[in-house]
Amino acid sequence: MAVPLLTTDDEGEPGPTSLVIPEGWRATQVYAAVDKALALPAGTTRKSLAKADLKLPNDAEGNPEGYLFPATYPLGEAPTPEKLLAAMVDKANEKFTGAPVAAGAQRNALNVYQAVTIASIVQAEAAGQRDMAKAARVVFNRLERGMPLQMDSTINYALGRSTLNTTAKDTRIDSPYNSYQRMGLPPTPIANPGDEAMRAAINPTPGDWLYFVTVKPGDTRFTADYAEHQRNVAEFNRVRQDAAKEDLAT
Incomplete structure (x- = not known):
């Protein structure tokens, strides 16, 4: 995904000043991005969940998946995984509980x-x-x-x-x-x-x-008829096969 994870200050000094979380990322991707932004050993952010005190709904049972809201987060002074995760969950609650x-x-x-x-x-x-x-x-x-x-x-x-x-x-x-x-x-x-x-x-x-398939970019087909869906899936497979052949030929 061509999305910048980290940005630097206006003078080009090394070191990130903010963290961009794209829409659709999984929690595991967010954890890895926080580790990278804060130059922490891999797995540090995941381990920090136990002490992050995130304001999650009861149904989440402590799992922040879905509540690490995609946005740009300033790292600020003395950033920590707990602070960043809390900011993401707070943003999600702001969006979702309205x-x-x-x-x-x-x-x-x-x-x-x-x-x-x-x-x-x-x-x-x-x-x-x-x-x-x-x-x-x-x-x-x-x-x-x-x-x-x-x-x-x-x-x-x-x-x-x-x-x-x-x-x-x-x-x-x-x-x-x-x-x-x-x-x-x-x-x-x-x-x-x-x-x-x-x-x-x-x-x-x-x-x-009841069914849908994206046959090719810009061509997603929705239908309630299973036979029609099967035809659409067959076309999707043909398009993919043709693309694979072209890749092999180049």
């Missing part, structure tokens, strides 16, 4: 933590902002029909990876994040969503869609 999100979650028969979880899936699955509210509707439609979500993003989260290649073996892994086998939402968010994904989660576009 009237618009709380009312939107209630309108959709959710609590705020569930809305953040849906937003995290939308952030991971949608090809761009314009598809987010439709992707959110697919999540709601599947939940309402008692269907498993079957989102590859949750499999990727369980396996600690990011890929478009999900195999049949992957969908059989024993994990609470396996949304092919487990019903309902995953137990926690799977990333840290931004404003647009959160808006989509509480204001999904009306529609009957």
